[in-house]
Amino acid sequence: MNVNRMGPQSQAPSTRHLVRQILHVDMDAFFVSVEELEDPSLPIRTAKRLCPQAIFLRGHYERYRDYSxxxxxxxxxxxxxxxxxxxDExxxxxxxxxxxxxxxxRAADRxxxxxxxxxxxxxxxxxxxxxxxSKIASDQAKPHGLLYVFGGREAEFLAPLPVRRMPGIGKVTEPELGSLGIFKIGGIRAYGLERLKNHFGKYGEWLxxxxxxxxxEAYAYSEEPKSISHETTFDADTDDVEEIERTLFSLAELVAxxxxxxxxxxxxxxxxxxxxxxxxxxxxxxxEEPTRLDSVIFEQVLGLFKRAWNGQRKIRLLGVRTSNFESSSFQLGLIEAEKTAKLTRALEAADRLRKRYGFETMRLARGLDPPSAEARKSPPRRRFFGRED
DNA sequence: TCTGGGGTCCTAGGACCC
DNA sequence: TCTGGGGTCCTAGGACCC
Structure with missing residues (x-):
């Protein structure tokens, strides 16, 4: 293992004074490495070189999640x-x-x-x-290395690095900084807080x-997501209303x-x-009323869609998003509440089946593909329980 | 690079209220 | 009637990240 250190080449530092010690761990080529472990015969490096996105896109999410x-x-x-x-981080x-x-x-090394x-x-x-x-240091340490930056030497460590190395500076901000003559992280500091604030507003302070x-920020990492969304790009751009509605329904199902x-x-x-x-x-x-029902989400999104689309331009991608979460619904009327509860229980039962047998086993009518000519002639494929294989 | 899917956070304007 | 200022919520869009 390469052990690089920033600062005095003495012994490992002491934490006696309880200086914050944050370790950032980043897996090296996570998806590729997992695939290699699972199937060493795979000529994966070649594949990766030829087609860097393919492995990621066709990847085995379950597998990656297990490792994670x-x-x-x-x-x-x-x-x-x-x-x-x-x-992977x-x-x-x-x-x-x-x-x-x-x-x-020593803990990090171990x-x-x-x-x-x-x-x-x-x-x-x-x-x-x-x-x-720590995040930038782990990046510098790749592959299979550990980089320690001593307390008090942080700015000095960052100064010679190009601004793009800073997470939060992307392809828009980089040239904007460049136009101010700032190319290295040290240049940001040298430019001065006041001028940065004048130019970038609050983001200037951040920089x-x-x-x-x-x-x-406090880095108060929250376990709970702030939004849940699904989106999909059509194989071919479409203006077929049925296909669009079917897709919106499927996305609403996934989100719900x-x-x-x-x-x-x-x-x-x-x-x-x-x-x-x-x-x-x-x-x-x-x-007015928060929801977790497929049908409600679908109806609302469909309404938005109808207002937003005049049928002129073909559509490439559709997405359904929910946010602004609450842990309970408002008080409903008694009858309504009972209906909703029943429906929710049914949907939850469906969710359990889906988890066990896969999403396709349990679809509400709306999201299913229309039967092909073949299928219309022959008996319908059973989609409720289990797979056919 | 002709461009996938899931997220976070910020800004800015308008509606509405006091 | 015209005017002010402040606060909150909602919506749209954009930058950025993995």
């Missing part, structure tokens, strides 16, 4: 303060782990070895006093703090299922439309 969960468990053996921020707060692990640096040992996967990690710096290696899974009611439902020419629009609607 195993990693999460392993991380928890080091500290209870684990934030999985994506399927986590922050661990190692502050004050002196007694248990002999210091954050963690990287443990990941390899227990899952066969390799990862990289950055350790510092803040989330931003300045990040350039010094400081976390600006996940709402019930989280025990959420959504107050706001939204539509996303992308036309042939790639122009994209969104429409939101806030309901």
């Amino acid at each position: 969960e195993r990693l999460g468990k392993l991380f928890h053996e080091f500290t209870p303060a684990v934030e999985m921020v994506s399927i 986590a922050y661990l707060d190692l502050t004050g782990c002196e007694r248990l692990h002999g210091g954050a640096f 963690l990287i070895r443990a990941v390899k040992e227990h899952t066969g996967l390799s990862c990289s990690a950055g350790l510092s006093t803040s989330h931003v710096v 300045h703090a990040k350039a010094l290696g400081k976390d600006i 299922m996940r709402l019930r899974d989280h025990a959420f009611f959504a107050r706001t439902v939204g539509l996303k439309l992308r036309f042939v020419d790639f122009t994209t629009l969104t429409r939101d609607l806030t309901l």
